[in-house]
Amino acid sequence: MSSEPIKFAYWVPNVSGGLVVSDIEQRTSWDIDYNRKLAQIAEQSGFEYALTQIRFIAGYGAEYQHESVSFSHALLAATSHLKVIAAILPGPWDPVLVAKQIATIDILTAGRVAVNIVSGWFKGEFVSIGQPWLEHDERYRRSEEFIDVLKGIWTTDNFSYKGDFYRINNFSLKPKPLQDPHPEIFQGGSSRAARDMAAMVSDWYFTNGNTVEGIKAQIDDIKAKAAAHKHPVKIGINAFIIARDTEEEAKAVLAEIIDKANPEAVNAFGHEAKQAGASSPEREGNWAKSTFEDLVQYNDGFKTNLIGTPLQIAERIVALKAVGVDLILSGFLHFQEEVAYFGEKVLPLVRELEEQKIALAA
Numbered sequence: 001m002s003s004e005p006i007k008f009a010y011w012v013p014n015v016s017g018g019l020v021v022s023d024i025e026q027r028t029s030w031d032i033d034y035n036r037k038l039a040q041i042a043e044q045s046g047f048e049y050a051l052t053q054i055r056f057i058a059g060y061g062a063e064y065q066h067e068s069v070s071f072s073h074a075l076l077a078a079t080s081h082l083k084v085i086a087a088i089l090p091g092p093w094d095p096v097l098v099a100k101q102i103a104t105i106d107i108l109t110a111g112r113v114a115v116n117i118v119s120g121w122f123k124g125e126f127v128s129i130g131q132p133w134l135e136h137d138e139r140y141r142r143s144e145e146f147i148d149v150l151k152g153i154w155t156t157d158n159f160s161y162k163g164d165f166y167r168i169n170n171f172s173l174k175p176k177p178l179q180d181p182h183p184e185i186f187q188g189g190s191s192r193a194a195r196d197m198a199a200m201v202s203d204w205y206f207t208n209g210n211t212v213e214g215i216k217a218q219i220d221d222i223k224a225k226a227a228a229h230k231h232p233v234k235i236g237i238n239a240f241i242i243a244r245d246t247e248e249e250a251k252a253v254l255a256e257i258i259d260k261a262n263p264e265a266v267n268a269f270g271h272e273a274k275q276a277g278a279s280s281p282e283r284e285g286n287w288a289k290s291t292f293e294d295l296v297q298y299n300d301g302f303k304t305n306l307i308g309t310p311l312q313i314a315e316r317i318v319a320l321k322a323v324g325v326d327l328i329l330s331g332f333l334h335f336q337e338e339v340a341y342f343g344e345k346v347l348p349l350v351r352e353l354e355e356q357k358i359a360l361a362a
């Protein structure tokens with residue numbers, strides 16, 4: 001098991017409606033004041049990263065959506081050591097513009113910005129904003145070129161590139177970003193194409209919620225391919241965390257979320273999501289096997305089962321670490337109060353259990 005402490009990130013609620021498609025009360029707001037305060041609570045509570053989302057239109061609730069790069073910058077300006085990962089969607093975004101924009105933010109924030117390259121799953125969104133909709137694996141081929149170009153521009157002078165999607169001619173970005181060699185590059189997805197891309201070019205593979213066995217199978221596949229390419233890649237998994245003083249309370253919250261789920265919105269999302277991993281040649285990938293219940297948390301966050309007492313959750317986090325997970329990406333019902341509870345009650349137990357495991361192995 002890695003001797004590095006496992007890291008924690010949280011989903012920035014920069015879209016309306018919270019992280020579950022349910023009419024249960026969610027004391028979470030998508031506005032900037034709530035989010036600035038949340039970012040401050042998170043960095044004081046031991047969270048290292050925050051991840052913004054990019055959406056151009058509503059899909060399943062999420063009626064209002066703040067743009068991810070500008071929102072990330074606002075959160076960075078309100079904090080002192082939190083790193084903020086800005087979601088970027090190739091297609092609407094051009095890699096040269098992203099390289100320039102993120103380099104500037106990196107300098108303005110003393111090297112605390114990162115990017116999450118997402119490949120797109122929502123055809124209606126692309127049609128709506130006049131972007132061509134590529135077939136599943138072609139979207140990943142474009143994302144891989146996008147990442148190659150970002151890295152090239154961030155690290156090389158007189159950079160040239162001739163791909164199927166992007167062409168760069170003798171371009172030197174000045175100034176370059178502060179972080180060496182460049183801001184971290186995360187990616188989202190879990191299909192075979194997503195895993196292959198992670199094994200070639202990304203610093204981090206970010207994926208939907210899963211069981212320990214499910215994520216282990218993905219990690220084994222990625223690590224074998226990454227080793228063949230001599231490319232190091234770290235792993236982050238999504239989890240919707242419900243930590244309560246008793247297991248009964250936590251389970252009752254989950255039952256209420258499902259009970260109050262909005263079936264129309266969940267089914268509409270399930271329909272759109274089939275444009276993602278389920279439409280890939282292997283029919284694997286995100287949402288390919290999700291049930292109605294899984295889809296209520298739109299990145300399968302219940303599957304990771306971080307639902308219970310602080311000790312149960314801490315034990316399950318350490319079990320995830322033991323199969324190679326480096327980071328937990330967390331969502332909550334009531335973000336500000338639950339991020340603080342997590343930092344106070346769960347995180348110290350995780351650190352204790354990690355120490356015990358390391359001592360046992362020594």
Ligand SMILES: Cc1cc2nc3c(=O)[nH]c(=O)nc-3n(C[C@H](O)[C@H](O)[C@H](O)COP(=O)(O)O)c2cc1C
Nearest residue numbers: 053054118119120188189190191194276277285286
């Ligand atoms: C952690 C994570 C964050 C994501 N964030 C976004 C996002 O902000 N916007 C978006 O359009 N898609 C987002 N996605 C969707 C992915 O980019 C991808 O389209 C989807 O997971 C389907 O991938 P697959 O078909 O390779 O499994 C995210 C996925 C993950 C796992």
